[in-house]
Amino acid sequence: MSDDVELEDIKGVGSKTAEKLRDSGYEELMSIATMSSGELGEVADLGDKKAQGIITEARKELDLGFDSAKDRYDDRQEMQRIETGCEEFDEILGGGVETQAITEVYGEYGSAKTQLSHQLSVNVQRPEDEGGLDREVVYIDTEDTFIPDRIEQMAEAQDMDVDKALDNIHVARAFNSDHQMLLADEAQEICQNNDIGLVVVDSLTAQFRSDYVGRGELAQRQQKLNKHMNTLLRLANAHNAAVLVTNQVMSNPDQMFGDPTKAIGGHIVAHNSAIRLYLRKSKKDKRIARLVDSPYMPEGEAVFKVADRGIVPEDF
Ligand SMILES: Nc1ncnc2c1ncn2[C@@H]1O[C@H](COP(=O)(O)OP(=O)(O)O)[C@@H](O)[C@H]1O
Ligand SMILES: [Mg+2]
Numbered sequence: 001m002s003d004d005v006e007l008e009d010i011k012g013v014g015s016k017t018a019e020k021l022r023d024s025g026y027e028e029l030m031s032i033a034t035m036s037s038g039e040l041g042e043v044a045d046l047g048d049k050k051a052q053g054i055i056t057e058a059r060k061e062l063d064l065g066f067d068s069a070k071d072r073y074d075d076r077q078e079m080q081r082i083e084t085g086c087e088e089f090d091e092i093l094g095g096g097v098e099t100q101a102i103t104e105v106y107g108e109y110g111s112a113k114t115q116l117s118h119q120l121s122v123n124v125q126r127p128e129d130e131g132g133l134d135r136e137v138v139y140i141d142t143e144d145t146f147i148p149d150r151i152e153q154m155a156e157a158q159d160m161d162v163d164k165a166l167d168n169i170h171v172a173r174a175f176n177s178d179h180q181m182l183l184a185d186e187a188q189e190i191c192q193n194n195d196i197g198l199v200v201v202d203s204l205t206a207q208f209r210s211d212y213v214g215r216g217e218l219a220q221r222q223q224k225l226n227k228h229m230n231t232l233l234r235l236a237n238a239h240n241a242a243v244l245v246t247n248q249v250m251s252n253p254d255q256m257f258g259d260p261t262k263a264i265g266g267h268i269v270a271h272n273s274a275i276r277l278y279l280r281k282s283k284k285d286k287r288i289a290r291l292v293d294s295p296y297m298p299e300g301e302a303v304f305k306v307a308d309r310g311i312v313p314e315d316f
Pocket of ligand 1: 113
């Protein structure tokens, strides 16, 4: 792909438009090529027709369109995996949490979604031959449950340099759903200036759930969530990064829209997530992870535990 092409090289993009795009975090051709004309119009203050023209030019420049299966195959060869710390868990995932895709982790309160988010934020920093990618993390924390001390514990348990482990996690707290979307946009810039291998959004849906409460707002909420996930998927593909999002399932059906057994966000979140993991509490301190509708892997379950050192096998 032509990395050396500047925004100004796209036909129809003047210096003013390029500046607006850069200010909003759209620095790469790919991010322009994959926008909707409405989005681009909004960001760069352009009419729909003009915006569509620019998108078409960006796509031409990138040669987007049909690939041969061989190209797809080559892209997939670059896919990498982050290990969880529990071999059985990794196995149901085909070796770990994969790059170039969104992995959705859903489950009830206390099912270990946040623990897994912390663990992967540490593990992605490990060398490649030790289950990591030797890369950094963007962590969007929407429930104020990111705990640096937990990172410290997990990093120490693996004899890692704790300061470095903490420094390598670019963390931001999202105060509402719009802010969360803005942070995902800003993550594009962080990904350009740092070697990011993992983007975590914990929780993906909590702010959306509280910002769009009425039944009449459901459609708007789903539309925003879809846009948010598109931004995340672009990050995953453009930077060969793993994206992990969490989604809380309510045990009280009264607090839910629609089917209480389904994760919040319904088909929008499910559709945008290539890998869906359902976590649940089991006897004693055990947790069960179930891989749900993967495009190429069988459904499977794994048992793990949470310990001081993090995610561990059940017999640890
Ligand atoms: N140091 C620890 N040792 C053992 N278990 C822990 C530790 N820290 C957290 N946990 C477990 O993790 C659970 C919280 O998981 P969490 O990831 O916050 O859930 P959620 O799915 O709601 O994000 C706690 O209930 C506790 O059982
Ligand atoms: Mg949590």
